[in-house]
Amino acid sequence: MSTILKISGLSKNYGALQALKDISLEIPGGSVYGLLGPNGSGKTTMLSIILGVTKPRSGTYQWKGASPNESSSHVSALLEKPNFLPKTRISDQLNMIAILRGIPPEERKLRVEEVLKQTGIAEAAGRPFRSLSLGMKQRLGIAGVLLSNPSVLVLDEPTNGLDPQGIIDIRNLIRDLAAQGRTIILASHMLDEIEKVCTHAAILKKGELIKTEEIRRESRSKAGFVLKLGLENQPVSHIIDALKSWEHSIEVEQTEGFVVAAFSPGAENASNVNRWLSEKGIYLSEIQLHRASLESSFLKAVEDTK
Amino acid sequence: MKRLLHVEILKLRSYPLFWIAILLYAAFIPMLFGIFLSADFSTEGQEMDLFDFLAPNAGSLWQYLMFVGSYGVYVLILFLLSFSNRDIVNGVWRQYIIEGVSRNELVAGRVVLVLVLSALATLLLVIVGAFIISQKGYSGIGSALWELRAFTAGYALYFLSFMMMALVVNVFINSTTLSFLGVFFWGLFVEGVVRWIDPTTISQLLPVYNLNRLIPNPFSALVGGEVSSVPELQSVLVSAVWLFIFGFIIITVTRRKDF
Numbered sequence: 001m002s003t004i005l006k007i008s009g010l011s012k013n014y015g016a017l018q019a020l021k022d023i024s025l026e027i028p029g030g031s032v033y034g035l036l037g038p039n040g041s042g043k044t045t046m047l048s049i050i051l052g053v054t055k056p057r058s059g060t061y062q063w064k065g066a067s068p069n070e071s072s073s074h075v076s077a078l079l080e081k082p083n084f085l086p087k088t089r090i091s092d093q094l095n096m097i098a099i100l101r102g103i104p105p106e107e108r109k110l111r112v113e114e115v116l117k118q119t120g121i122a123e124a125a126g127r128p129f130r131s132l133s134l135g136m137k138q139r140l141g142i143a144g145v146l147l148s149n150p151s152v153l154v155l156d157e158p159t160n161g162l163d164p165q166g167i168i169d170i171r172n173l174i175r176d177l178a179a180q181g182r183t184i185i186l187a188s189h190m191l192d193e194i195e196k197v198c199t200h201a202a203i204l205k206k207g208e209l210i211k212t213e214e215i216r217r218e219s220r221s222k223a224g225f226v227l228k229l230g231l232e233n234q235p236v237s238h239i240i241d242a243l244k245s246w247e248h249s250i251e252v253e254q255t256e257g258f259v260v261a262a263f264s265p266g267a268e269n270a271s272n273v274n275r276w277l278s279e280k281g282i283y284l285s286e287i288q289l290h291r292a293s294l295e296s297s298f299l300k301a302v303e304d305t306k
Numbered sequence: 307m308k309r310l311l312h313v314e315i316l317k318l319r320s321y322p323l324f325w326i327a328i329l330l331y332a333a334f335i336p337m338l339f340g341i342f343l344s345a346d347f348s349t350e351g352q353e354m355d356l357f358d359f360l361a362p363n364a365g366s367l368w369q370y371l372m373f374v375g376s377y378g379v380y381v382l383i384l385f386l387l388s389f390s391n392r393d394i395v396n397g398v399w400r401q402y403i404i405e406g407v408s409r410n411e412l413v414a415g416r417v418v419l420v421l422v423l424s425a426l427a428t429l430l431l432v433i434v435g436a437f438i439i440s441q442k443g444y445s446g447i448g449s450a451l452w453e454l455r456a457f458t459a460g461y462a463l464y465f466l467s468f469m470m471m472a473l474v475v476n477v478f479i480n481s482t483t484l485s486f487l488g489v490f491f492w493g494l495f496v497e498g499v500v501r502w503i504d505p506t507t508i509s510q511l512l513p514v515y516n517l518n519r520l521i522p523n524p525f526s527a528l529v530g531g532e533v534s535s536v537p538e539l540q541s542v543l544v545s546a547v548w549l550f551i552f553g554f555i556i557i558t559v560t561r562r563k564d565f
Contacts, residue, residue, distance in 0.1 A: 053403045054564040077404045083397030088320060096313045100405045144401075 003064065004029035004152060004183050005050065010059035012045050012207075019045040021207045022059070027185060027200075029064065032178045034198035034215075035187040036298055042207040043187040044080055047156050051077050063152075076101075077154035082141030086130035090140055091116070093129065094147060101148035115143040120169065134161035142170065152183045159193060171197055191298045203298055224265030227273060228258050230286030242280050260290050310407055310415045318389070318419075327385035331378040332430050336438060338374050360524070364439050364450035365535075369524040371435040372454075372461050375427075376521045379465055382423050383472040383489055387482045390416060390473065394480055400565040413557050416473060424465035428458060456536040460520035467517050467545050468493070470552035477559045516544040 005027040012020040020042045027033045035043045048054035050061050063075060084093050091112055098108040116122040119139040124132060132140065138161050145153055155174070159167045174197050178184055188194055194201050195215065203210040231239055239259050243249040248267035253260050267273055270287055277284060318324050361367035393399050399412055432451065439447050451458070468489075475492075476485040497514045509515075519541035522534070 048564070051404050053400050055562060075404075079400065079404060081397070083401035085317070085392065085396055085398060088317075092316070092320070096316060097401070097405060099312050099316075100309050100402065100407060102309065 002029050003027065005061065005063055005185075007046075007050065007061045008059055010046065010049060010061065011057045012042075012049060012054065013057050019207050020049070020056070023204075023207075023209050024059075025202060025209065025212065027183065029183050030178075030181055031200050032174065032184045032186060032198045034194035034201040035185065035204060036189070036191060036194045036201050037204035038189055040206070041189075041204040043189075043204055044156055045207075046204070047077070047079055047154055047185070047187055051075070051079060051154060053079065074150055075152040075154060076145045076148055076150035077156070078138075078141040078145050078158060079154070079156050082129075082137050082144065084129040084137075084140065084144075087128050089126055090121075090129055090132070091125040094140075094144060097144050097147055103148065111147060115146045118146060118173070119143040135163060135166050138162055139166070139170075142173070146177075150182070152185070153177060154185045156187045157189070158186065159188075159190075224263055224267060225270070226260060226262045226290040227270055228260050228286070228288050228290035229273075229284055230258055232283065232285035234282065239277065239282050242277065242282055246276065258286075307411050307414060310402070310411050311418060314415050314419065321389060321392075323385050323388055327381050328426065328430070331381045331427060332434055334378045334381065335371060335375045335431065335434050339371075339438060360528075364444040364446045365453060366524055367439055367442065367444060368435060368450050368454055369457070369522040371431065371438065372457060372521055373524055375431045375435075376461065376464060376518075378427065379468045380486075380490060380493075382427060382465065383469055384482070384486055386420065386423065386469055387472060387476055387485045389419070390476055391480060391482045391485075394565070397565075403565060409561050409563075410557065413560050416556075417470075417553065420466060420469045420473070423469060424462050427465045428462040431461065432458070453535055454522070457520075457522050460537040460542065463542070463545055463549070464517050464520040467513070467549045467552065470549055470556070471513060474552045474555050477556055477563070511544055513545070513548040516541040516548065520545055 003026045005025075007023055007025040007027075010020055010023040011018070023042075023046060035046065037043050045054065049056045050063075084090065094112045094115065095108055098111060103111055113122065113125070116125055119142050121132075121136050121139045121143065124136060124140075129137065129140070138158065142155070142158060145155070158174070159170050162170060171193070174184055174186065178197075178199075186194070186198060198215055200212070200214050202212045229239060236254050236257075236259060240252050240254060243252045243259070243261050246267075248264045249261055250264055251262040261273075263273060267276075270289065274284060274287055361370050402412060403409065436447055436451070439450070444450075471492075472485060472489045475488045479485045479488065493514045497512045500512065501509045501515060520537045522537075
């Protein structure tokens with residue numbers, strides 16, 4: 001995947017508060033890139049900067065094919081909350097966005113109708129923005145983003161205020177858009193959302209980038225459980241080779257002196273794994289249920305902000 | 307830029323306060339004349355029309371119309387501030403930036419609006435003024451307007467600069483009410499007090515002092531002063547410099563601002 005956005009050393013202060021601290025990040029094209037962090041971690045500030053609405057204190061960002069400090073025309077975004085005039089009809093306001101986006105006059109009406117239908121608010125076309133519910137406003141914000149058929153979508157807490165069905169609809173919509181090859185940058189404070197939708201994730205805490213990770217949803221989702229295994233005075237390769245030969249192990253990897261292995265439900269439980277390994281002459285010094293690394297990093301970020 | 311202006315026109319058309327402000331401004335001049343200047347008064351036992359006394363010909367009446375009409379700038383400023391803040395408070399400018407509109411274009415769009423309002427204010431004054439003059443049965447409307455054409459251009463510059471000053475206040479305050487009060491008190495009181503405390507050359511270079519001198523003051527003739535048919539060159543130049551300074555401040559702040 002080629003990089004669609006390169007961020008280098010981005011920092012931002014609001015008075016004495018350092019909202020972003022030297023963030024460097026590369027976002028691959030075609031990915032669904034999650035920015036995960038608790039409230040106040042700097043997600044919206046970072047998105048505001050890469051969209052050009054906020055000025056960084058230092059650092060640069062570069063959209064593929066665009067000049068520094070200027071978001072490219074193929075990017076569209078819903079930032080924080082939908083930005084619309086309260087008393088104006090929503091179809092008129094979408095028409096205005098279509099004009100700004102350079103959609104030809106003969107296509108505008110049809111395109112507005114399409115996105116309203118796509119986001120499930122077609123019946124509200126003639127209503128003023130202020131009369132919509134929170135969930136409908138959020139859907140309208142997404143409709144505005146879809147209007148110009150952008151290749152990159154930046155969505156800041158897109159399921160905010162939606163009911164459970166609305167959340168499912170928007171997540172499915174994001175998956176559909178990603179399947180069409182679009183790049184999606186998604187900020188959320190919900191781990192569940194990032195895990196379910198994203199291919200990559202970056203965790204932010206108090207303006208700092210804690211971790212970036214590729215989410216391997218496929219193998220882990222089939223796992224019954226994941227264990228972190230420690231070995232005493234034995235080469236790690238022994239356990240890796242042994243586990244790879246076992247029908248119930250799905251994925252095995254070495255990490256920081258431990259072995260993390262995902263097992264199918266057929267392995268039953270941790271003591272069964274231990275028993276099977278000891279039969280092979282492999283004795284464990286440590287065995288514990290392993291949290292996905294994204295989850296543990298996120299929990300650490302949340303705990304540190306308390 | 308063309309796309310932004312298209313959107314601004316659509317927004318303007320559907321904004322009721324725009325039409326209310328234009329109607330109020332247009333009604334403001336005849337209303338004031340109707341209330342204050344149509345009154346009869348008696349002098350030495352003779353009933354006299356106040357119009358005839360103050361403005362015996364089309365030229366002098368045209369000067370009164372410009373003087374009275376210039377206060378209508380506050381109506382247009384109120385609309386301008388409301389229209390601008392509506393975009394900022396509701397995040398519309400933020401969305402425009404996301405949609406690829408540059409900050410320079412946003413400022414240019416607002417300056418175009420101010421230019422249009424100034425031209426509209428001047429045009430309405432000419433229409434309403436010509437109507438009032440013809441109603442009074444004065445002859446030589448055309449020649450009076452032509453003779454005072456420099457003041458008419460000054461009237462447009464006055465509106466343009468005053469509204470740009472309002473936008474300067476607004477880029478710092480971002481509140482319609484507070485910005486309006488700021489401009490109102492600055493225009494009517496603050497500069498007067500400053501000049502009273504320190505009537506030196508620097509004080510003579512203040513913006514509103516010079517902007518006011520772009521408008522003829524026919525009342526000065528009543529107290530023995532001279533009424534010129536053209537605004538002073540110094541006031542025109544100082545006002546133009548202030549206009550440039552206001553534009554520079556607006557663009558500098560907007561380019562650095564977080565939306």
